[in-house]
Amino acid sequence: MxxxxxxxxxxxxxxxxxxxxxxxxxxxxxxxxxxxxxxxxxxxxxxxxxxxxLKKLEDLKKIDYVSKKGVVIGALSTHNDLVNSKILNDRYLSVSEAAHNMASNQIRNIGTVGGNLCNAVPSADLPPILIALGATIKLVGTKGERVMLLEDLFTGPMKTVIAENEILTEIVIPDQSSTGSNYIKFGLRRSGALAVVGIAVAVTVNGGTITEAKIAIGAAAPTPIRAREAEKFLQGKTISDDLLAEAGVIASGESKPISDIRGSAEYRRDLIRVLTRRALYKAINEGHV
Amino acid sequence: MSKDYAVIGKNVPKIDGREKATGAAKYAGDLKFPNMLFGKILTSPHAHAKILSIDTSEAEKLPGVKAVITHKDVPALKYGISPARWDENIFCIDKVRFVGDKVAAVACIDEETCYKALKLIKVEYEVLPAVLDALHAMDEGAPQVHDEYPRNINTEIHQNFGDLDKAMAEAHYIRKDYFVGQRTYQSPIEPHSAVSIWKDNKLTIYSSTQSPHYFQYYIAREFGLKMGDVRIIKPFVGGGFGGKLEPTGLEFAGSVLAKLTGRPVRTFYDRHEMFAHNRGRHKVYMELTTGVDKEGKILGVHANFVSDGGAYTSLGVATSYYAGGLLTLTYEFENYKFDMIRVYTNLPACGAQRGHGAPQPKYAFESHLDNIAKDLGIDPLEIRLRNARQPNTVTINDFGINSCELTACLEKAADISGWREKKGNLPKGRGIGIATGSFVSGAGYPIYRNDLPQSAAMIKVHEDGTAATLYTGAVDIGQGSDTALCQMAAEAMGYRYENMKIIAADTETTPHDFGAYSSRQTLMSGSACKQAGEEIKKQILDIASTIMSLPPDDLDCRLGIIFSKSRPTAKTITFEEAARRFFVLRGPLLGRGVYHVPRLGGTFKGAAVATSPAYSFCAQISEVQIDEETGEVDVCEVWDVHDCGQVINPMQLHGQVHGALYMGVGEAIWEEVLFDDQGKIQNPNLGGYMLPTALDMPIVHSELVESYEPAGPWGVKEVGEGATNPTMGCFNNAIYDAMGVRIDSLPLTYEKVWRAMKEKREGKKEV
Amino acid sequence: MSQVITDKHGIQHYMITINVNGDDYTRVVKANTLLVNVLRDELDLTGTKKGCELGDCGSCTILLENKPVDSCMILAIEADGKEITTIEGIAESSELDKVQEAFINNGAIQCGYCTPGMIISAKALLTRNPHPNEKEVREAIAGNLCRCTGFVNIVKAVLKVSEETNDKEVISNE
Structure with missing residues (x-):
């Protein structure tokens, strides 16, 4: 080639x-x-x-915690930088884990977070979990910079709002009120597989009640999506197995997956149902893992 | 293996281990020659199209392009590997028959220029309707892939042994099942490459090949050269698995480019071009009907298959015969009917892949047999024990079986896997399955009709006796034949493995051998090496007897020490001493060996295919864990117990089982070449065509049973392909055990398992 | 920025210096030249293999700044000024590295085509983590496809190195 x-x-x-x-x-x-x-x-x-x-832009290769701002991930951090970051391991293992399940070790040493987001592949693993955690991104251009929610970045498969003269410089995971988060990737093998679906959730639990839930799904639509109906459904409810299962059904109904060589739309919808429930369960019971 | 052996039966370091571990080993794509050019083939973007015109003028003008060739520049003689169906041209003349069919080629100063030049060749096509579905290829009015083959029938087989109607009439129970295999691809990690050098009237090709002999024969034939003027050299080869058994466009086009330019030309396939060239496993549609008595003893079987051969024959005639022929091996039954049609389609050609023809029918039959066992309330292990082949029997289709320890394999597999404790007692979602396999130890007849011996070997001892070189045409493609054959030669000579050198697989310097296919080399090439070694030993003992003043019959040689058998205290001499003396007095110390297969098999049409001097047998048990909601299949553990006769190198032998299992595991759950509705491969890369990764492989246990094969040197027989045969059926049976769903097509993907469980829940499907 | 030379066709060429196996090599490359091709074609280090050219098989794995990467996915110019180790440089002398020894002795090599990349991945793991568990070994080599061995003896070989590495040695090496 x-x-x-x-x-x-x-x-x-x-x-x-x-x-x-x-x-x-x-x-x-x-x-x-x-x-x-x-x-x-x-x-x-x-x-x-x-x-x-971008290889000379050393400033964009760092992962830091900035007080009152959150975890700041330079866009040129590699996937393995995320995997190995102590800051992320301590605070949002779910993000490190999502990075860890991508591609292969060799590719994780080359590929960058910024690249993964800007390519806007619907099955990408990092957007769902970062969206669920309410991450913002900074775009810098010749006319200045703008900050926006990551979930507003995507406009379609391989399409984003980034202008020709802009680059994505950093991703910020804000300090959380959420108490647990989790990303489940469903791939067809354990390494080097694209997500058939990827489900990320972040929940805020108070006592036995979910006060807030965010559910972001990859490979379920032309862009990563929020399952807003399911989120709304969960808000203020007492945790039970039935509740989580019902949230899965609602999230599944909100998704619009396609059929391709990795799975039919019907299969994907059912996976979303099952894995949303499991991701919620895990986030509620195990925290930010 | 008896402890009496000094060299065989032991784990010696792989003879080429160091070269491979240090990166020094040169494969065809690593070779460089002064003034070498690079060559690349332009292929068809259409599944079926008339070629209206080809304009190469723009490509020829590009700086760095040294030659552009089309069908006008090459012989029009059709070639192939199955002599009954030579149906390929070096470049398509009137039409292209699949996406990837060869149209033209370029030779350029570097690789980059090749890619640019190919883009400048303008081919005008008239797209024709294509036949992409094998089941409709024979329909009235279907597009014709080759005019010479009406209704797209490439191979048609109707064999009938015993009296099936009578057997079915007498059967207590008859069951019919239908299964579909999938197209898979060998996927060696080394892409095909070849360096062609045509100087004066001699053509030399370094190629990634499993058989220098067949390459030499077919390439000489294509160009009207004497075989002696075609030299094929095998450098290191990065895996073949059947895909490198026949010459490709790389050698044919590369030769012409080398002749035209007068320069060495290295041609190569990219990964997606390997997928397009393909020659992988056929997709087979399999209907099986079996009648059994009350105890589950098989009375008769009808196998009725259709296979999708793709656009050319490749090795597909043999594949077709193997598909049914090998089904008679593991279970004894006396009535058998085998019907098979291999059709042409406008897809890449299928050929021979590890387990040639057998794995998919085995998947079908082992699943089918489990269905029968369930219907009759018999344990799957038990029904196999009741039908298992016994030693010194003859199959209904005339294959003579000598050694056969299948019963012992089944018993041992059951023991080490805990079958009897686990079966019926595993928690829901966990399942255990069983299946058997068998394979030839070398095809009884060569691919094209000839009377050459299967294998020949020579050994030349260095003049001072400190080294001996084995010359063999046998082909090490990674399976380790160079190592095993050196062990065998050293054992026969009474010499040491550490002093062995090897020159192999070069048609000019090594004696004839048909190569690495049909698991033939340990038995066949090994026989020739053993004989050559014995000839050395005879001569060395003869000279030693004059030095030692003892009768030659009283002498023996072991690990390079020559000693008296009757007088243990008599002074010994070294092999080196005797060899040196031999050279001084008599000249080069040479040994020769040759191996012919005795005449095998019956007289019916196709009786030659699947004959072999010996057959391996094995039993496999596998355990899976199914995610009841997502259908995800976790392949947890596999136990393989093999009857492969005596063992030359245990580490290499188990390595063969691991590799064969790996391919079987991949084909069971993950691997499939997928096409779109235009006949284009959707996953021509190793991201989309999913080989299992290290994280996906189950825990593997490979064990043996004691066995001695009288037809093999020191009692050996095959191992390299047999372990692929049971695996897919074994996993299907384990999935059935776990979830009560039967997946009737390969691969057994997560989604298929999910769907089957869903349909079962909804009561849509009776199992 | 590396020195740029424009040829008569208007194509730019860049002078780069890479340190490969301890030695500096300066070469002129085009922007589209891949690192794997510089190693194989310019430096004759053909131990680094091409298998899929899309980052799926790991045959071209090298250490770039001590991290395993697929050299088919990296522009040569992006490696300018960097340190590279290929299979040819994995052993420090004519003695084999322990990982190489273990691969040979445990039957981890069959056709050998994946072997260089596999050894590089294993070496990178063992340098970072001298005593990995089996899962960690499998994770480290999951980006290296082997069609011959089913990974059984490869995993065994890597674990063997770990077993035979005593911790004093590890500390003194650091």
Whole structure:
């Protein structure tokens, strides 16, 4: 296989990166880890004239906790940076675990969080759990920066609101009122598999009552979705097996999965029913794991 | 294995272990020659289309392009590997028959230029309706894949042994079941590559091959060359599993490009092109009808199959015969009817894959037999014990069985797996299944008709006796034949393994051997190596007798020490000493060996296929855990007990079982080549075509039973393919045991298990 | 930024320096040159294999800054200035590395095509975690596909290295 020809730039700063993106416009693509774009280029699905490499943007490779803000994940953190981050392991093991179940060790050492989000693949593993935890993202462009909820990033398969001259620089998981979170990936093998469905939940439990629940589902629609009806249904209810099962049924009803080689829409809907219940159970009983 | 042996029966270090562990081992795609070009083949984007025109002018203009060839530049002679059906051209002439069919090729200064040049070749097609469904390929008015084969029938078999009607009339119970196999692909991790060098009138090809001999024969035939002017050399090969048994476009197109440019040309497939070339396992539609008596003893079987062969024959004629032929091995019955039609479709050609033809029919039959056992209230182990083949028997289709310890395999598998304690006592969601397998120890007849011996070998002892080189045409593709054959040669010589060198699988320097397929080399190549070693020993003892002044009959040699058998205290001499003396007095110390198969099999049509000097047998038990809500199958543990005769190298032998099981596990649950409605592969990569990863493999137990095969050297027989045969049926039976659902098509995916459980709950499906 | 040379067709070439197995190599590459091809074609280090070229099989696994990565997924220019270890550099002298020894002695090698990548993944694991459990071993090599062994003897070989590694040695190596 081979990559079609392109020009390559590796700007020294964020500002230069945005300028370069503005200059080349639609001709250019951002090269972060490259694990998605290189496959697309080798497969003939993409042939950008210019690749703008982010490799020199060292500031975007950190994972920090900033008080009153939350956990700040630089967009260039690799999946394994998430897996191995003490901060995430301590606070949101669910995020580390989601990263750990992606692709393979080799790919997790290359692929980045930013890339995973910006590619907007409906089956991506990180968006559901980050959405469930209410993560925000920062987009920086030549005209300044904007912060938005991650769940507002996606507009369709491989489509986002990111402008041609913008890049995603950081993801923030805000301090939580939630008491537990969990991501369940259902893949067809235990490594190197895309999610047939991926279910993330974050719940706030007070006594035996769910005061708030967030459910985000991957591979269930053209973009990661929130199961808002199920969330509403759970709010203020006393926890019981039937309650969680019913939430699963509602979430399943809200999903709009497609049929493809990994599974039929019917199968996916039923998996969503089952796994939503299981994810809720786990988040309620085990905390942020 | 008797302790009397000095070299065989032991775990010696793999002869090429160090080269492979250090990255020094060179595979075809690693080879470089001065002035070498790179070659690549343009393939068809359509499943079935007329070629209206091919314009190569733009490609020829691209800097770095040295040659562009189409059907006009190559012989029009059709080739194939099954001689009855030579149906392929180097490049398509009038039409393309599948997505991936060969249309043109380029030779360029580097790989990148090849890709760019291929894009510049303009081919005008008129798309034709395609036949993509094997079950409708024979329909009136279906598109014709080859004009010469009406109704797309490639191979048609109707065999009838005993009196099936009578057996069925007398049966206490008759059951009919229908199963569907799937198309799988060998997926060796090494992609095919070849380097072709055509100098003067001699063609040399370094190729990723399982059989230099067949490559040499068919390539010489295609180009009208003498076999002696075609040299095929096998470098290290990164796995074959049946997919590298026949020459491909890489060798044919590469040769022409090398001739035209006068330069070495390295041709190669990318992973998706390997999938398109394919030659993997056929998809088979299988109807089985079996009559049994009250005790579950099988009285008669009717196997009625249709298989999807794809666009060309490849090895499919043999596959078709194997599919039914091998069904008579593990269980004894006297009445058998086998009907089979292999049809052409506009999909990639299918061929031979590990277990050639047998695994899918075995999946069907083992599932079917469990259904019968359940209907009669007999334990699955018990029904197999009642029908298990016994030694020194002849199958109804005339295969002579010598050694056969299938009963012992079943008993041992039951013991080590805890079958009797577990069966019926496992919690819901957990299940245990059983199945049996058997395979040939080398095909009794070569692929094209000829009277060459199966194997030949030579040994040359170094003039000072400190090394001996085994020359064999046998082909190590990873299974470890170089190591095992050196052990066998050393044992026969009375020499040491550590001093053995090997030159193998080069048609110019090594004696003839048909190669690595049908699990033939340990028995067949081993026989020739043993004979060559014995000839060395005879000569060395002869010279030693003059040095030692003892009669040669009183001498023996073991691990390089020559000693008197009757006088244990007599002074010994070394092999080196005697060998050196031999060279000084008589010249090179050489040993030769040759192995012919005795005439085997019956006289009916197709009687030759699946004959073999010996058959391996095995029993497998597997345990699964099913997620009752999602259908997820956790393959927990597998026990394989093999009767593979005596063992040359235990570590390598168990490695073969592990690998055969691995392929079986993959095909049982995960692997399937999927097509869209245009005949294009949807998962031509190792992300979409899912081989199990290290995390998916069950715990594996590989055990043996004591057995001695009189037809094999030192009592050996096959192991490398047999363990693939029971696995899919074994898992299907375990899933049935866990959940009471029977999955009637492969692979046994999570979704199929989920759906079957759902249908059972909803009362839609009677099991 | 690495030095850029534009050829007569207007294609840009970049001068990069990579440290491979302890030695610096300076080469001129195009932007679309993959790291695996520089190693194999330019440096003749063909122990790094190409199996799928899409990051699925792990045959091309190398250590980049001591982390296992698929070299088919990385542009050569992205590795400019970085340290690389290939299978040819895994042993420090002509002696085999313990992982290599264990692979040979435990039947973990059949066709050998996945072996270099597999050994690199195993080595990376054992360097980070000298005493992994079986699950950790399987996780570490899950990105390396082997069609021959069913991973049985590979897992065994890696666990054997762990068994034979005494902890004093580990500490002194660090």
């Amino acid at each position: 081979y990559l079609p020809d392109f020009d390559y730039y590796a700007p020294d700063s964020l500002a230069e990166t945005c300028e370069a993106l503005e200059r080349f416009g639609a001709k250019a693509k951002v090269l972060s880890g490259g694990t998605d774009i290189i496959i697309k280029m080798k497969s003939g699905l993409l042939s950008p004239e210019v690749l703008i490499s």
